[in-house]
Amino acid sequence: MAGKIPRTQINSIRRRDPIRLSPTSRLVDVVMTMKDEKRGAAIVEDNDGKLIGIVTEHDLRTKLDHGSLDWHSMTVEQVMISKPKTIKSSQYLHEALAIMNTCRFRHIPVVDDDNHVTGILSIRDIIMRVAKLYPQEFLNLPPDPHSEASGQYGG
Amino acid sequence: MNKKISDFLSDDKALTVDSNARVIDAIKLMNSEKHNYVLVTQNNNVQGIFTERDLLNRVLSEKKLPADVKICDVMTPNPDALSVDDYIGYAVERMARYGYRNIPVEDSKQGPVVLTVWNVMTHISDILTDAEEIESDREMVEEMSDIGGG
Numbered sequence: 001m002a003g004k005i006p007r008t009q010i011n012s013i014r015r016r017d018p019i020r021l022s023p024t025s026r027l028v029d030v031v032m033t034m035k036d037e038k039r040g041a042a043i044v045e046d047n048d049g050k051l052i053g054i055v056t057e058h059d060l061r062t063k064l065d066h067g068s069l070d071w072h073s074m075t076v077e078q079v080m081i082s083k084p085k086t087i088k089s090s091q092y093l094h095e096a097l098a099i100m101n102t103c104r105f106r107h108i109p110v111v112d113d114d115n116h117v118t119g120i121l122s123i124r125d126i127i128m129r130v131a132k133l134y135p136q137e138f139l140n141l142p143p144d145p146h147s148e149a150s151g152q153y154g155g
Numbered sequence: 156m157n158k159k160i161s162d163f164l165s166d167d168k169a170l171t172v173d174s175n176a177r178v179i180d181a182i183k184l185m186n187s188e189k190h191n192y193v194l195v196t197q198n199n200n201v202q203g204i205f206t207e208r209d210l211l212n213r214v215l216s217e218k219k220l221p222a223d224v225k226i227c228d229v230m231t232p233n234p235d236a237l238s239v240d241d242y243i244g245y246a247v248e249r250m251a252r253y254g255y256r257n258i259p260v261e262d263s264k265q266g267p268v269v270l271t272v273w274n275v276m277t278h279i280s281d282i283l284t285d286a287e288e289i290e291s292d293r294e295m296v297e298e299m300s301d302i303g304g305g
Contacts, residue, residue: 028218035216040208057207058191066182066221094283101276106256123272128251130279 010096010110011089013129015119018043018109023052023077027064030055030076041107043117044080050115053080056107086111089118093129096121160246160260161239163274169259169267171196174203178214178221178229181205192257194267195230201259201267203230234259237270243278246270 019033019042030042034057044053055076063079064071086109087096096108100123110119170190172181174197181193185207195203205226213229214221236259237245249255256272 031211031215035212040211057211060215061182061191061207061210062186064215066179069218069220072218097276097280097283101273101280104273106272123256123276124251124254127247127272127275127279130283131247131251 008093008129008133009089010087010091010093010121013093013121013125015110015121015125018117018120020045020117021055021076022047023075023080025076026072027074027076027079028072031060040122041120042076043109043120044076045117051084051086051109051111051117053077053082054084054107054109055080058106084109086115087121088112093126097126100126158243158278159239160237160241160243160270161262163243163278164239164260164262164268164270165274167268168265169194169269171267172205172226173197174225174227174230176226178205178210178219178224178226181226182210182221192269192271193226194259194269195226196267199266201234201236202227203232204234204257204259205230206257236261238262239268243275247275247278250275 019030019037019039021030021042021044023044023046025044034040034042041054041056043051044055046052053076059079059081064074085099085103085105087099089110089112099105100108106123108121109117110121111117170184170188170193172184172193172195174195176195184193185191192204192206194201195205209229209231210221213219214224235249235253235255237249239260239262246258249258250272258270260268260270262268
């Protein structure tokens with residue numbers, strides 16, 4: 001069991017291809033895409049496909065004027081976080097966790113040496129991975145009392 | 156590790172709004188208190204939870220004006236709740252399986268509280284730290300066993 005986490009590289013973790021935007025993407029379209037794709041974040045690339053920013057649900061809550069619908073005409077570059085923190089696929093899980101825990105980021109882009117995004121790692125991905133690596137911590141628990149049948153008839 | 160949820164909760168009381176509040180009021184409270192959720196209550200009973208995901212999926216993408224929308228119409232009603240005496244593993248399992256980031260917790264002493272994903276990350280960090288220390292100890296033993304061995 002010991003050593004699983006320190007030796008777990010980012011490239012061994014399931015991570016999804018992110019929603020990719022240009023800086024001039026309309027925010028209203030981004031919102032629709034994030035909903036349809038069930039994502040909490042999207043990355044922003046320049047014309048060369050290099051990472052220049054990230055937009056998250058947090059930005060949509062904190063940076064828009066919710067007193068009007070004027071934000072519909074705004075573009076991604078007006079709300080994105082520029083030059084976001086990143087991690088490389090050769091780095092380790094505990095390094096990603098440290099960044100996310102310290103900075104309170106729920107998503108971190110995974111990039112190659114040329115700053116092209118190869119995936120995005122979410123806090124849920126990390127929790128799922130840790131739960132799999134350490135099943136004795138999470139799975140060998142007494143039966144979940146909240147999962148007991150609520151009706152009198154068995155299935 | 157059989158730690159209980161109570162071991163991970165912060166002292167912060169849960170953010171709450173009345174079920175008749177407007178979404179704009181919830182957003183203002185979330186922004187001022189720097190939280191990504193509010194519990195929706197009626198007569199101090201939790202009726203639902205409203206998160207950034209609800210804001211995205213049920214308000215912004217529907218092109219609704221937050222001042223025109225009642226929170227009870229866009230909240231997630233009857234959210235999965237746990238007890239302070241439940242094992243933290245149950246919360247981790249729900250966060251991994253369902254993607255929850257905030258889980259209401261029933262605490263008879265201080266009213267509703269919320270276990271956040273960041274509370275759980277503290278637990279995970281502890282596991283990682285333990286793992287690294289064990290790994291470090293083992294590597295030291297392996298190195299020492301090479302000295303003059305055989």
